Amino acid sequence: xxxxxxxxxxxxxxxxxxxxxxxxxxxxxxxxxxxxxxxxxxxxxxxxxxxxxxxxxxxxxxxxxxxxxxxxxxxxxxxxxxxxxxxxxxxxxxxxxxxxxxxxxxxxxxxxxxxxxxxxxxxxxxxxxxxxxxxxxxxxxxxxxxxxxxxxxxxxxxxxxxxxxxxxxxxxxxxxxxxxxxx
Amino acid sequence: xxxxxxxxxxxxxxxxxxxxxxxxxxxxxxxxxxxxxxxxxxxxxxxxxxxxxxxxxxxxxxxxxxxxxxxxxxxxxxxxxxxxxxxxxxxxxxxxxxxxxxxxxxxxxxxxxxxxxxxxxxxxxxxxxxxxxxxxxxxxxxxxxxxxxxxxxxxxxxxxxxxxxxxxxxxxxxxxxxxxxxxxxxxxxxxxxxxxxxxxxxxxxxxxxxxx
Numbered sequence: 001x002x003x004x005x006x007x008x009x010x011x012x013x014x015x016x017x018x019x020x021x022x023x024x025x026x027x028x029x030x031x032x033x034x035x036x037x038x039x040x041x042x043x044x045x046x047x048x049x050x051x052x053x054x055x056x057x058x059x060x061x062x063x064x065x066x067x068x069x070x071x072x073x074x075x076x077x078x079x080x081x082x083x084x085x086x087x088x089x090x091x092x093x094x095x096x097x098x099x100x101x102x103x104x105x106x107x108x109x110x111x112x113x114x115x116x117x118x119x120x121x122x123x124x125x126x127x128x129x130x131x132x133x134x135x136x137x138x139x140x141x142x143x144x145x146x147x148x149x150x151x152x153x154x155x156x157x158x159x160x161x162x163x164x165x166x167x168x169x170x171x172x173x174x175x176x177x178x179x180x181x182x183x
Numbered sequence: 184x185x186x187x188x189x190x191x192x193x194x195x196x197x198x199x200x201x202x203x204x205x206x207x208x209x210x211x212x213x214x215x216x217x218x219x220x221x222x223x224x225x226x227x228x229x230x231x232x233x234x235x236x237x238x239x240x241x242x243x244x245x246x247x248x249x250x251x252x253x254x255x256x257x258x259x260x261x262x263x264x265x266x267x268x269x270x271x272x273x274x275x276x277x278x279x280x281x282x283x284x285x286x287x288x289x290x291x292x293x294x295x296x297x298x299x300x301x302x303x304x305x306x307x308x309x310x311x312x313x314x315x316x317x318x319x320x321x322x323x324x325x326x327x328x329x330x331x332x333x334x335x336x337x338x339x340x341x342x343x344x345x346x347x348x349x350x351x352x353x354x355x356x357x358x359x360x361x362x363x364x365x366x367x368x369x370x371x372x373x374x375x376x377x378x379x380x381x382x383x384x385x386x387x388x389x390x391x392x393x394x395x
Contacts, residue, residue: 013246014246014248014249017244017245017246017249017253018249018252018253018256021241021245021253021256021257022256025256025257025259025260028260028264029260029263029264029267032263032264032267032268033267035271036267036268036270036271036272039271039272040267040270040271043270043271043274092281092282093282115278115281116281116282117281118212118281121215121363121364123278123279123281126278129348130348159360160360160363160364
């Protein structure tokens with residue numbers, strides 16, 4: 001009987017210690033999250049607005065849309081055309097980006113809002129460097145559908161990041177399709 | 184407690200990267216620009232100090248049978264706090280390091296110091312150990328970054344100097360892109376380890392000659 005009691009006590013101690021550590025850590029994280037969540041959300045909102053302005057001069061308002069690709073999340077319509085928010089699957093999770101398209105179905109520009117691509121490789125697609133700008137520049141003026149040169153298209157893929165480059169093409173294509181359906 | 188000895192160990196003789204070969208995943212993956220190296224180094228240093236201090240303070244409370252689970256929970260807590268703070272207040276760095284910030288949870292250097300040092304030593308010594316090991320990690324990372332960035336992109340201080348472009352040293356058509364890809368990581372890391380071994384041998388020899 002005595003040993004049984006000891007075992008129960010011993011197991012309880014192990015479980016309780018882990019439980020208390022877990023509970024305290026969780027409580028701390030909840031506290032930190034309540035401080036940082038509004039700031040992160042605000043930054044995300046600002047970035048989205050910035051991205052709309054970058055690809056669609058004058059900005060736009062949210063409109064209803066139909067989409068078969070499942071990649072389009074929001075469409076904005078402004079005086080210069082549409083800004084379509086798409087999230088194609090990249091090398092490591094979705095790449096959230098804004099694609100500006102004018103009323104003739106030509107790409108005005110693209111801007112990456114959020115991604116988790118590899119630093120120095122896929123991340124170039126979003127970087128504010130000359131390489132990043134050069135890559136995004138390939139899409140400006142394109143219409144119909146786009147592809148990287150490896151797939152017979154005209155977009156020069158980022159060196160060492162073909163998957164990311166293809167994902168960006170997928171996103172632009174989804175946006176082009178979506179806008180084409182709107183007439 | 185011997186600060187000088189701990190510092191020397193962290194920086195050279197027991198360097199987490201070049202001697203203990205811990206935290207290789209982050210070392211190989213993110214050392215492509217100076218900004219990444221410094222950012223990752225600082226994040227890991229802060230987390231190691233915090234987790235070392237807390238684990239050292241709790242070392243008599245945590246039963247040894249569940250210590251690893253307890254350590255990982257504590258480390259994961261600190262990593263998430265740093266991750267959230269970076270996303271909220273330093274979005275450029277959070278974006279640049281991406282998934283490698285949450286992955287610090289499984290950086291063996293942090294758990295290694297918890298298990299190998301903090302669980303056996305006092306709070307202050309553990310804090311110093313975290314700082315010294317963190318400095319050693321950061322220095323190794325920064326050296327690897329500088330070499331890879333120079334050979335792979337031809338720049339110095341990428342993400343940090345000259346509006347994020349870095350200062351161009353080698354004209355854009357010459358750098359070998361492979362150096363910022365995984366193969367370059369392994370190559371450069373090998374040479375950095377060799378370099379640190381050579382430096383240790385040299386210092387040892389000098390010390391012996393001094394004794395004579």
